[in-house]
Amino acid sequence: MNSLHRITGLLAVQTDAQRDRLRLAAFGGAVVAASAVCLLGLSGWFITSAAFAGLAGAAAAQSFNYMMPSAIIRLLAILRTGGRYVERVCGHEAALKAVARLRPLLFSNIAAGPPAQALALSSGDLSGRLVQDVDALQTLFVRRSALWSLAAGAVSSGLLATIASPMAGAVLLAVMALTCAGCLAISRRLAAPAGREIRTAMGALKDRLAALEAAAPELRAYGLDSWAVREVQDAAARHDRARISLSRAGGWLSVWQAAGTAAAVGLVILATGGASLPLTALAALVAVMGIDSAAGLAAAMQQNGAACEAVGRLDAVLSGGQPSGVTPTDPSLALSIMGELARPPARIGLVGPSGSGKTTLVERLTGLREIEAGEARIGGIDASSIACRDRRALFSVSAQEVRLLDGTVRENLALANPAAHDDATLWAALEDASLAARIRSSPEGLDARIGPNGERLSGGERRRLGLARALLRDAPWLVLDEPTEGLDAATEAQVMVNLQRRLERTGQGLILISHRGAPRALCETLFRVEDGGRLAPVPGQTAAA
Structure with a gap:
């Protein structure tokens, strides 16, 4: 399996793409830490020295050089502010650009992978992984400067403390090392498990919400609203408990850092020995x-568990895709299903009782489900040896269950053929689906919004919009699963007339599933799908029978 198709590989690619921004962020973080240490140390020395000069008398006060320290303090303040700006802007820009590129890469990898893997994910779970889990990866980019800030802070503070006493510098570095070790231990013990639980609980919450939202009409009809609310509350409570645990871990990290600060100050003052008071203050x-320069590292550790869990959850849904496989060489793209051969512009009808496997057979053929070796051949090649992505390109499918975006008519049509931007092409597809008059009646026309999953359309209108979308795709075979279900007889007849004309014009092959006589009249050959997905020709029977 190619590692570049795993999430770690994708992250490495994006890290390399954002290398310049991440370097600037690291440089900015180092400047912030070093400037802050020098600024506070110099300020302490300057204030203490100025106080002693004032106590020594007017002559000492007049001879005290306050111009140079003041100028350096102002310079350090400017450097700290500028460094912080560079760190934040470059770090977050790198994270946002990387995440923006990761999402389509992840989606395309999932879509190209084995169908069984994609079908194992519910819409809510997949949404949680592609949204919240990908967002959690931002910390891997934003917090990359934390180590550089810590290193710069350790070096600058150690050197300045050494001016007062070499022992003070050594003690400070030792306390800093102990503080970082304690932060790491707290993170592994408390923050990491809480972060992992947050990601898992969020996925479960999204999954439950999506499932209940899909069943909302039935839940209201049967008076199960309160039960549904309790289900969501239970899932949300698990997520809230995890967030509380993570906040508690953050609190312990802050307590440990405060204790480290107190210990460092006390031990460093003792280690300065006979140094002057200004140097002791420094x-x-x-x-x-x-x-304080370790604060960024502590924050990164607090979020590290969630980020690692997000990496694991995303890696679990990536298979690295399938190999490109064998490409059919038969220009006619003939189909051989269970030994039955057909080539465009043939029209095949699949009949059989509900549950016999008609839809499943078509989904296996078109790459939406796994297909077994020997089950079908496409263009003379065993379909199982053709990558799902390549197989899907050969079919334009109007599924039995139509899925629509919460967008405009134009956006939903463009899913089938993003290149079909001209209105004439879109209107032609709507005309063939007998939906053009309905869309023209809206003031917005093609830009009319249809609501979540087309809720502003009737069931028949949703089905015809799905049909129009399938008609827009230029593929050798057109696959229609119950294309006229829910339509009245007159509309069904008009749709069939339009479809007949379109098939004659394009020369596409047709694979049709329908329990109704009018659609079956388009087919030249009927096959009965028996239990187990076996095909049996319907002897002595015309398609229209």
């Missing part, structure tokens, strides 16, 4: 900022 204050 050492004490750089100890404060030295420990």
Whole structure:
């Protein structure tokens, strides 16, 4: 399996793509830490020295050079502010650009993978992984500068403390190391499990919400609203408990860092020995900022568990895709299903009782489900050896259960053929689906919004919009699953007349599933689908029978 198709590989690619921004963010973080340490240390030395100069008398006060320290303090303040700006802007820009590129890559990898893997994910779970889990990866980019900030803070504070006393510098570095080790231990013990639980609980919450939302009409009809609310509350409570645990872990990290700061200040003051008071003040204050430079690392550790769990959850849904497989060479793209051969512009009808496997058979053929070796051949090649992505390109499918976007008519049609931007092409497809008059009646026309899953349309209108979308795709075979279900007889007849004309014009092959006589009249050959997906020709029977 190609590692570049795993989430770690995708992250590595995006990290490399954002290398320049991440370097600037790391440089900005180092400047912030070093400037903050020097600023506070110099300020402590300057204030203390100025106080002693004032106590020494007017002559000492007049000879005290306050211009140079003041200028350096102002410079350090500017550097700290500028460094913080560079760190935040570059770090977040790198994270946002990486995430923006990761989502389509992840979606395309999932879509190209084995159908069984994609079908194992509910819409809510998949949404949680592609939205919240990908968002959690931002910390892997934003917090990359934390180590550089810590290193710069440790070096600058250690050197400044050494000016007061070499022992003070050594003590400060030792306390900083102990503080970082304690933060790591707290993170592994408390923050990491809570972060992992947050990601898992969020996925479960999204999954439950999506399932209950899909069943909302039935839940209201049967008076199960309160039960549904309790189900969501239970899932949300699990997520809330995890967030509380993570906040508690953050609190312990803050307590440990405060304890480290107190210990550093106290021990450094003791280690300065006989140093002057201004130098002692310098050492004490750089100890404060030295420990503070580890704050970014502590924050990264707090979020590390969630990020690692997000990486694992995303990696679990990536298979690395399928190999490109064998490409059919037969220009007619003949189909051989269970030994029955057909090639465009043939029209095949599949009949049989409900539950016999008609839809499943078509989904296996078109790459929406796994297909077994020997079950079908496409263009002379065993369908199981053709990658699902390549197989799907050969079929334009109007499924029995129509799925529509919460967008405009134009946006929903464009799903089948993004290149079909001209209105004439879109209106032609709507005319063939007998839906053009309905869309023209709306003031917005093609830009009319249809609501979540087309709720502003009737059931028949939703089905015809799905049909129009399938007609827009240029594929050798057109697959229609119950295309006229829910339509009145007059509309059904008009749709069939239009479809007949379109098939004659395009030369597409047709695979049709229907329990109704009018659609079956389009077919030249009927096959009965028996239990187990076996095909049996309907002997002595015309398609219209």
